[in-house]
Amino acid sequence: MFSNLIVGASEAYLGDSLFVLVVFIILVALVGKFAFGPVSKMMQDRSDKITNDLDNAAQSREDAAKLAAQRATELKNSKSEAVEIVNTAKQNGEKQREGMVTLAQEEVQTLKQNAKKDIEQSRLDALNSARDDVAQLSIEIASKLIKKELSVTDQKSLINSYIEGLDKQNEIR
C-alpha cells in the first residue's frame, strides 16, 4: 500500500471528499443511535411529563377548592344542626322536668287528701264508738242511779250536748 506513497504539495483529492462523506454518514448514524436519539426522546418525555404535571396540578387544585367549599358549607350546616339538636334536647328536658314536677305534686296532693280522709274517718269512727259507749254507759249508770228509764233519743241528745261540751273543753285545752 505504501509503495504508492507520494509526498507532495497540498492538492485537492477526490478520495478525501469520499472519505469525509463516508465518515460523516457513519458518524451521524452512530451519534443518532447511541446519543442523540435517546437523549432527544428523554427530553421530549420530560417536556411531556412537565406539561402533564402542570395540567394535573391545575385539576387537583380545582378539586381541592371544590372540596374545601363543600366542607365549609357542610360545617356550617352541622353547626346549625347541632344548635337545633341542643335546643330540642333542652326543650324536651324542660317538658320532662315539668311533667315530673306536676306528677309529683299531684301525687303529693292525692296522698295528702287520702291521709286527711283517713284521719277524718278514724276520728269520726272513734267519736261514734265513743258516743255509743258513753250513751250505753250513761244509760246504765242512769238506770242504776235513778232507776228511771229514759228514752234512747232523749239520752242521745243529752249525750251529744255533753260531748259538745267535751269538744269545747278540748278546744280550750
Added chain:
Amino acid sequence: MDDKYPIISILGIRFNLANCLSVLVSAILVFALVFFLSRKIMLKPTKRQNILEWIIDFTNGIVKSAMPGEEGKQFYLFAFVMFMFVFISNQLGLMLQVKVQGVSWLKSPTANPIITMSLAMIVLVIAHYFSVERLGFGNYMKSYIKPVGFFLPINIIEQFTNFLTLSLRLYGNIFAGEVLLSLLVKMAFSHGPATMLVTAPIQMVWQGFSVFIGAIQAYVFVTLSMVYISEKVEMAD
C-alpha cells in the same frame, strides 16, 4: 504553507492520508465525547446528560431560528453532528499536530479546503434533496426563476457562491490560525531560550483566541447551513 503530505492511490482515486486520519480522529473524538456524555440517561438529568442536553438545545435553537416550523425537526440530528464535528475538528489542530520528517500526519481537518468543501457539499446536497422531496421537482425548478425570470442566472450563481463562502470561510479562519501557530513555533525555536520566553505568552493568547474562533466558526457554519437549507426547503412566496 510548504507542508508535505502522505498521498496514496487506491483504484485511481488519490487519498491524502493526513486529511483522512485527521477526519477519522475528529469523528472518533466526537463519538467518544457524545457517547461518554450520554450514558445513564434519566428523566432527571445528571451532570453529563445536562452538558449533552445543553449542546442539543443549542443546535436545535440554531435550526429553529432558521426553520421554526415542523419541517426543521428532521435536521436536528444533522445540525448537532455537524456542529460537534466542525467544532472538534477546529480544536484538534490546536492541541495536536503530528509531523514526521517534515510530512504532516495529523492537524485540523478543517484547515484543509478539500475537507471544508466536502462538508459544504454535504450541506448543499441535503438542501437540494429536501427541496425536491418537499416541494416536488416542478416547484424546485420554479424556485430558480423567482421572483422573476431574469433572476435565473443570479439564482444559479448563488448556489456556487453559497458553496464557496460556506467552505472557504471555515477553511480560511482555521488555516490562518494554524499558520500563525506554526509561525510562532518557528519563531520560538529560532534564537534559543530568549525567543521561547517571549513567544510562549503570545502562543497562549493566540491558542485561546483560536479556540474562540473555532467555536464561533462552528456556530457560523451550522447557522449558514440551516439558512441555506431553509431557503431551499421553504416555499418562497
